[in-house]
Amino acid sequence: MSVIGYREKIKLLNNKDDLFIKLQKINNYSESQAENVKYEILNISGDEFYLVSGDRDNLLKTTALNTHRITKFDKDFKNDVEEALEYLKQNFEEFYIVIKENVKYIVNLTLKEDSRDIDSTITSCSLPNLPYVIFISYKAGYHIPPSNVISTKNKVLLAENIYHEAIHQIVNMSILKKNVLPKNYSSATSPKIDIPWRKQQKEERNKAWELDRVLHATSVYANLLQFRKKMLNEIVNNDFKEFYKEACNSGEESFNHLLNSLYEKIDYFDVDGKDIIENIKTYYS
Known part of the structure; x- marks a missing residue:
């Protein structure tokens, strides 16, 4: 992995395969609360990612994302994510590896109806207390920073936003594990x-x-x-x-x-x- 500015790989936990473990250790979730997080497996040529489909206890309540809600991936959005990741794996493996090593769970967010006057739908986001978890919305196929928006969705934009969040994960882990601040x-x-x-x-x-x-x-x-x-x-x-x-x-x-x-x-x-x-x-x- 070659990431500009970051000399070495940093793993926060030895076991990246269980979101429940991370929730219990980092967010003080009880086992029963953690089990309320539901997901489906997305297989990318043998690599597993997990699309979060719901959370009855709402991970977002204590975050700046509390204006949003977790939404199950519909067939089209799931296919879009799959296509974007496959595109990177087959054509730009150096970027795909960064995602594979730093992203495990992908959460689809929608802005709540009663929050439309105070916030706008996020494109993508990561939170320091949820390592290996990224949040995206439908906008991730249409918008890339700083403010470039296109009218027809494109897998390159979605791929970029997922890669974008993988870099955020590296920064989060560096801040948690090293003397950054x-x-x-x-x-x-x-x-x-x-x-x-x-x-x-x-x-x-x-x-x-x-x-x-x-x-x-x-x-x-x-x-x-x-x-x-x-x-x-x-x-x-x-x-x-x-x-x-x-x-x-x-x-x-x-x-x-x-x-x-x-x-x-x-x-x-x-x-x-x-x-x-x-x-x-x-x-x-």
Whole structure:
């Protein structure tokens, strides 16, 4: 696995095959609560992923995703996820391996009806207290960051968003296992960095980001730029190629803003955090 900024693989648990174990250890779920999480197996040429189909105790209640609900994958969305992962495995194995090693459970989210005035449907998301678990919505086939949206779904966008969340998993695990942030670091008191392309968001928390969130985004963009360049070389449809080329350009602008802002605040990080930032900056120098 070659991930820009991160020198080594980090595993949070030895056993990645049981979501129930992770819930009990990390979220203090009881065994009976954990068993309420239901999933179906998605087989990608012998590799198993788990599509979460429901959770009666609602994993989302204590998270910033409490405006959403878990929705069972319908046949079309399941096929879309399968096609996207198969596409990567057959054509871009280096990216597929990053997903295989860092993503096990995929959760489909829908915005609740009573939350439409205060939030918008997420495209994709990961949470530090749920390692190997990623959240996506139907938008993952239409939207990639920072704000590139297409009217017809495409497997490349869905594949990118899944890869995107795999990088978030690596950052999460690094923060949990290494000296990335000082022991007294708190998101509540962290300096904020303005995010120009998020100024129209409904929630204030999305308009300026804390340093840990900026580290996540910088790490993701550092790797997505390489992903996009390789994808761009393979795209034959002219309209989609133009769309994706614009995504490459806007992604690079966002990345440069994030990296420069982060580098200005590098002294707020611990030794491993500084190392990650320096590695990313060196790679793109």
